[in-house]
Amino acid sequence: MSSMTKKPWLLFALLLIMSFYRACFSIVGDTLSPGHSLLESDTILSQGSKFELGFFKPGTSSKIYLGIWYKGFHEEIVWVANRENPLSHPSSSRLELSENGNLLLFEGSSEIPVWPTNLTFPQLNITEAVLGDDGNFVLRGRSNTSTIFWESFDHPTDTLLPGAKFRVINKVTGKPQQLISWKNSKDPAPGVFSERLNPNGSQQFLLEWNKSQIYWSSEVYNGTSLRSVSESTLIFDVSFVSSKNESERYFNYSLRNPSTLARYRIDQTGQIRILLWLPVASVWNTFWSTPTNISDVYALCGAFGVVQYPDNSSNPCECLEGFKPFSMEDNRLNDWSGGCVRKSPLQCENNTRANVKKDWFMKISNMRLPVYSKEYNLALNASRCELACMENCSCTAYAYNRSGCMIWEGALLNLQQLPYGGKIGQDIYLRLAAAEYPSTQAESGKKWKVWVAVLVPATGLILCLSICFSCKGRLKRKDQTGEIPSSYNLLLFDFDAEIHAINDEMNTNNNMKKREKDAELPLYSYESVLAATNNFSTVNKLGEGGFGPVYKAKLLRGQEIAVKILSKRSGQGIEEFRNETILIAKLQHRNLVRLLGCCIEQDEKILIYEYMPNTSLDFYLFDPTKKKMLGWETRIRIIEGIPQGLLYLHQYSRLRIIHRDLKPSNILLDSEMNPKISDFGMARIVGGNETQANTNRIVGTYCYMSPEYAMDGLYSIKSDVFSFGVLVLEIVSGRKNTSFYNNESLSHLRYAWELWRDD
Ligand SMILES: *[C@@H]1O[C@H](CO)[C@@H](O)[C@H](O)[C@H]1NC(C)=O
């Protein structure tokens, strides 16, 4: 030390020599040798001049990174060494291959490397670092170049180059290997989106948000190609290599034409892209990307951000009303993950103070709702739901639909504004500070809407009423003379005796006379029906089916029956009606409602059924409170019972009967909640081996009709199967098929499928 202070020129000369030495020898073609350094202004070029390694500054950023890019394309960074630890002093940054064999990235005079390869070698000077023409930066043995100690392909950033192995498990760290998106287009720091292979050994890709929420998975590799990228087979070969050794399971791909420039990356919008360089057009072209719809990327717009539809790809995100972007700067760089923040803070905590205005809820319509609600309470109705949210200061929004009350706490993620008349959307009520309440001027502008809202239903009501009255007018009995057969007194009908009679018949089966009598459908007098239903009093009315009102009737012995008046629209002759009714009355199945008899008075046709105390399925299914009484066991029993009744109608009864109007209101429930198919008003009997028929008069309820029946009037037993399918969806979901009508493109089926897909 003392000698040095005496001779400062010596130190100076040494430094000068050292720096000269560095400047002269820092690049050795494609190789970095021990003791040598790569400075900020230098680059290593692969042998075929395809790739270049060196320091770069993304965009206007002042930060410096060590990376690899396609030679000539400084923007196409395919690998970054220090994505999390940028350097900031260009003049003193260097990559060194130390004598101990490691690659080290230094900044300034610091002796602690910003980025080391962390390997231990038994001897000095045994390694060299080479940039290959495949874009792989390799630390290999000097004497034996096929010994590889470290390679950049094992540490990918956001890009998988042709030839690289995308492993299930990173063989260095033992953790799942991932491609992680850049934070934004100017910052290689890890972003929120990542890609990996399914760790369970299934040969498919998964895309994840925040390393937790899987938002896309590819189909499973079938051995030759991935269907979703099958168009790429002209350009790529792909393969999955499986092995017992977990770290030797990987995906790789290669280019059919090795001179093509290509990269497979996950970008900061959460999409995977395959980019190809098109020399003719001089552009990097997105050859393929997924998810195709940016709105399918989970939480793309961050907290309180909304994906717009149709998406405007330069800025797909907006903030909810009352919110502003967290960082406009990031947004401009295609990074919306910061989301949005409130313009005015909520006052919930301060609500007890006198001069503080309460928070309020703003309704936002037709939204794709956030996935996880804190609470899902079936019991709460709309106003209780609002109250529950208002009382909880961490509640940020609530939504209410037929299936209950949903409450969200904290950030709202993955919101999307859906197009009107497109996918199904729902209303969400967002909690905002009183300061965000819209001014009264904005309100008055909407007044005409209120008028329209009042006028339209009113007109509708008048129209509806006038139609009803005209119906009633037509209901008035015409004077018509017809031969009326002798009839029984309904009031004296003995239900129990009837049941016994049938049982007897089944048991003995030899009383021919009795059988003949039973085959004849009891015909009751109109007077007795009037008496039993108390003159069709409204008190006794059970409901109104598609084919007329249904009344409850009480017989002298106290038994209860149901009486259905068929409207005259059916246009069926009395004889025809009677013949058909007799046939239907012969149907005996535990899942069919029993027809006990009928009554014909001039052109009025009345059917008498057994009474079902638990009314019909729709009564329970679509009522927010009553649906809770339908447990899964009951629902399964109902789902199982209906097809048994149908099978009997279609196949095992003596006739082949097509019901044609299967729907919840036609599924009655007995005291034990067993389903019984009712309302054969539209049923058609087809010949023994005839399975299909045609009608020019389409009856039934549209949303339960198979398309070929609804459109062409073609019906078969399959029409009932179709209706049953709709019914099952309704029973499982508790939602009416028609509840999807406001959202044309989303059907019940699609809804079910999406729920299934979203687990
Ligand atoms: C090297 O080791 C340090 C400390 O264990 C660690 O933080 C760093 O990530 C390692 N570097 C690499 C490239 O693995």
Ligand SMILES: *[C@@H]1O[C@H](CO)[C@@H](O)[C@H](O)[C@H]1NC(C)=O
């Ligand atoms: C390692 O290489 C450097 C530069 O080539 C040299 O100065 C040094 O003496 C070598 N060390 C050994 C142990 O061979």
Ligand SMILES: *[C@@H]1O[C@H](CO)[C@@H](O)[C@H](O)[C@H]1NC(C)=O
């Ligand atoms: C070089 O290394 C490879 C693999 O590590 C080995 O198979 C080969 O025998 C070595 N060659 C020589 C000449 O040492």
Ligand SMILES: *[C@@H]1O[C@H](CO)[C@@H](O)[C@H](O)[C@H]1NC(C)=O
């Ligand atoms: C792996 O998981 C996927 C779903 O994440 C599943 O479809 C697949 O069957 C699973 N494969 C195996 C082998 O368990």
Ligand SMILES: *[C@@H]1O[C@H](CO)[C@@H](O)[C@H](O)[C@H]1NC(C)=O
């Ligand atoms: C991302 O996940 C981490 C832990 O897995 C969690 O702490 C963090 O809150 C998540 N980020 C967001 C925005 O939810």
Ligand SMILES: *[C@@H]1O[C@H](CO)[C@@H](O)[C@H](O)[C@H]1NC(C)=O
């Ligand atoms: C795999 O899928 C591709 C594209 O769909 C198809 O062409 C190929 O025949 C399939 N291979 C096998 C083995 O099923």
Ligand SMILES: *[C@@H]1O[C@H](CO)[C@@H](O)[C@H](O)[C@H]1NC(C)=O
């Ligand atoms: C699995 O493969 C890795 C690297 O190829 C190797 O280091 C490891 O020893 C292998 N493990 C087993 C259990 O064979």
Ligand SMILES: *[C@@H]1O[C@H](CO)[C@@H](O)[C@H](O)[C@H]1NC(C)=O
């Ligand atoms: C994947 O890697 C294996 C082993 O290196 C190789 O045999 C295979 O050809 C590669 N597949 C493709 C499509 O490049």
Ligand SMILES: *[C@@H]1O[C@H](CO)[C@@H](O)[C@H](O)[C@H]1NC(C)=O
């Ligand atoms: C994106 O989604 C919308 C509706 O969700 C759909 O209409 C459109 O076809 C989709 N675009 C693509 C390219 O799949």
Ligand SMILES: *[C@@H]1O[C@H](CO)[C@@H](O)[C@H](O)[C@H]1NC(C)=O
């Ligand atoms: C409540 O009032 C105090 C005093 O005015 C204020 O500092 C605080 O930020 C308020 N809290 C909220 C949540 O707005």
Ligand SMILES: *[C@@H]1O[C@H](CO)[C@@H](O)[C@H](O)[C@H]1NC(C)=O
């Ligand atoms: C009703 O049935 C009787 C006896 O089975 C039959 O003779 C008559 O033609 C049928 N009438 C009609 C309209 O089908």
Ligand SMILES: *[C@@H]1O[C@H](CO)[C@@H](O)[C@H](O)[C@H]1NC(C)=O
């Ligand atoms: C019943 O089916 C057989 C063969 O399928 C056919 O030959 C016969 O004509 C059919 N009978 C009627 C009444 O349609």
